[in-house]
Amino acid sequence: MTKHKHILTHGLAAIALTLGTYSAAVSAEDYTKMTPKALAEHLIFKAGGFKLDEATQEGTTVTERQTQDGIQKACSALGSKTIDGDTAAKVNAMARKSIVKPDGGIKLGDWKKGQALARSGFGFRVGHRDDDHSKREPGGNCYACHQLDPNEIAFGTLGPSLAAYGKTRGTSEAMLNYAYEVIYNPHSYFPCTYMPRFGHNKVLTQEQISHVMAYLFDPESPVNQELKPQSW
Amino acid sequence: MLRRTLFALPMALALGTTASAESDKAPEDVLNELINKVDSKYLTQSEQNIMMMPDNPAYWTVDEGEELFSEPRGPKNASLETCDFGKGPGVLDGAYTEMPRFFADTGKVMDLETRLIHCMMTIQGFTKDDAPVKKRHGSGSDMMKLQTYIASKSNGQPWNPPMDHPLERAMRDAGKELFYRRAGSFDFSCKTCHGATGKRIRASVLPSVEFPEEWTKAISWPAYRVGHQNVRSSQHRVRGCYWQMRQGLVKPGSDASIALISFWTDAARGQPAILPDMKR
Numbered sequence: 001m002t003k004h005k006h007i008l009t010h011g012l013a014a015i016a017l018t019l020g021t022y023s024a025a026v027s028a029e030d031y032t033k034m035t036p037k038a039l040a041e042h043l044i045f046k047a048g049g050f051k052l053d054e055a056t057q058e059g060t061t062v063t064e065r066q067t068q069d070g071i072q073k074a075c076s077a078l079g080s081k082t083i084d085g086d087t088a089a090k091v092n093a094m095a096r097k098s099i100v101k102p103d104g105g106i107k108l109g110d111w112k113k114g115q116a117l118a119r120s121g122f123g124f125r126v127g128h129r130d131d132d133h134s135k136r137e138p139g140g141n142c143y144a145c146h147q148l149d150p151n152e153i154a155f156g157t158l159g160p161s162l163a164a165y166g167k168t169r170g171t172s173e174a175m176l177n178y179a180y181e182v183i184y185n186p187h188s189y190f191p192c193t194y195m196p197r198f199g200h201n202k203v204l205t206q207e208q209i210s211h212v213m214a215y216l217f218d219p220e221s222p223v224n225q226e227l228k229p230q231s232w
Numbered sequence: 233m234l235r236r237t238l239f240a241l242p243m244a245l246a247l248g249t250t251a252s253a254e255s256d257k258a259p260e261d262v263l264n265e266l267i268n269k270v271d272s273k274y275l276t277q278s279e280q281n282i283m284m285m286p287d288n289p290a291y292w293t294v295d296e297g298e299e300l301f302s303e304p305r306g307p308k309n310a311s312l313e314t315c316d317f318g319k320g321p322g323v324l325d326g327a328y329t330e331m332p333r334f335f336a337d338t339g340k341v342m343d344l345e346t347r348l349i350h351c352m353m354t355i356q357g358f359t360k361d362d363a364p365v366k367k368r369h370g371s372g373s374d375m376m377k378l379q380t381y382i383a384s385k386s387n388g389q390p391w392n393p394p395m396d397h398p399l400e401r402a403m404r405d406a407g408k409e410l411f412y413r414r415a416g417s418f419d420f421s422c423k424t425c426h427g428a429t430g431k432r433i434r435a436s437v438l439p440s441v442e443f444p445e446e447w448t449k450a451i452s453w454p455a456y457r458v459g460h461q462n463v464r465s466s467q468h469r470v471r472g473c474y475w476q477m478r479q480g481l482v483k484p485g486s487d488a489s490i491a492l493i494s495f496w497t498d499a500a501r502g503q504p505a506i507l508p509d510m511k512r
Binding site for chain 2: 031032034036037039040043044047048049050051052054058062065066067068071072075076078079080123124125126127128129143144145154155156157158194196197201202203
């Protein structure tokens with residue numbers, strides 16, 4: 001082991017000299033003595049894995065982006081396993097605490113704006129070709145994972161179909177409240193879901209959420225129209 | 233070169249020579265055998281790409297890489313023929329499918345790109361700011377020409393990254409942590425999009441890390457990306473997925489990127505590589 005450690009240290013030093021780049025980041029740490037989790041964190045934050053000092057659109061740096069909060073930590077710890085009861089309860093409780101409701105109650109906005117938000121995948125990309133939020137507002141990219149308008153053919157299947165959402169579920173206060181909470185922080189109903197926490201993570205504003213909700217619930221919205229007969 | 237080998241194949245068979253059957257298969261044959269073996273929407277998603285594979289523009293890149301490889305270059309006017317990719321100086325057959333691996337001369341686990349850069353700097357004397365080392369992307373870059381050529385020498389070979397050295401296992405295990413690690417504005421981990429088979433993001437069918445026959449195609453880089461009209465590397469894919477995940481820029485050649493590639497290669501263990509591949 002000592003011999004191996006020596007080679008390792010020596011080799012790393014040589015690389016640092018030749019590449020001359022990550023010299024500050026390269027340390028003589030013995031990776032084999034760390035747990036996989038500790039090594040992963042080390043590679044991100046200490047060993048020059050990411051461009052940590054880059055500014056993000058939300059006014060922080062990549063360091064904050066890469067740092068996990070409680071829900072991210074708990075759900076990542078599952079790895080490839082399905083969720084267990086303890087994790088579900090813990091994550092669910094964190095999610096419930098996080099929800100902030102709009103001051104004047106939950107209202108539906110403009111479905112046309114909601115449609116644009118559902119289609120747009122713009123926003124929050126950093127590293128190269130950064131998304132400039134001053135030029136264009138970020139979207140929710142709902143279509144990446146969900147079917148919404150039954151007549152739209154390009155939709156993802158990572159999440160369930162939301163076609164005819166309002167038509168089949170109605171627009172009761174309870175229903176609107178539920179949909180708002182799911183968009184704000186979906187772990188409040190589906191702990192460790194893949195769906196982003198659009199409200200909690202400040203991807204969408206409360207106003208934008210109201211537009212997306214109009215797209216889901218407004219009877220005029222394409223989401224709640226019939227499937228048009230195909231022309232072929 | 234590859235195409236020349238293909239034309240020579242029927243002749244070799246007729247003469248009863250015992251050329252390794254695996255390495256004489258064309259990439260599309262490797263892919264079609266997988267398609268016949270398993271049911272995967274990802275493998276079959278682009279019929280057009282499969283049809284175009286015999287004319288994959290990446291073959292030009294392979295040919296250019298072959299020339300560059302044996303050409304004396306750099307301040308030391310040396311070729312790369314003494315570069316050791318893990319199976320001995322200049323041995324390329326099946327070398328790439330056994331990477332990333334631990335190299336005693338650097339004390340590091342290195343992927344193809346990092347190893348290639350190491351050789352270009354130590355053997356040929358290039359510095360990190362010289363274009364052949366600095367320019368990592370695009371079919372026209374020396375880096376992509378060389379990588380595509382070297383990788384093509386592992387076409388049809390099963391992925392078999394060594395796990396004998398403790399550092400190889402440590403990097404693979406850390407890579408697994410990185411793969412399942414949620415972070416950023418969208419809470420994504422790689423598993424979000426690559427944890428199940430047959431799922432689509434918008435119109436793209438996503439490969440699953442838990443389906444090795446599918447995952448081998450996913451990690452078969454360099455591949456010609458039709459949408460980019462360029463040959464792309466593993467490092468380019470890692471960067472692109474982190475970008476789409478709204479996480480930070482992963483540094484090329486960093487241990488984080490190599491750990492992730494160690495894990496993703498291990499996840500395709502035993503499945504044949506498709507090199508060069510053609511992707512959307």
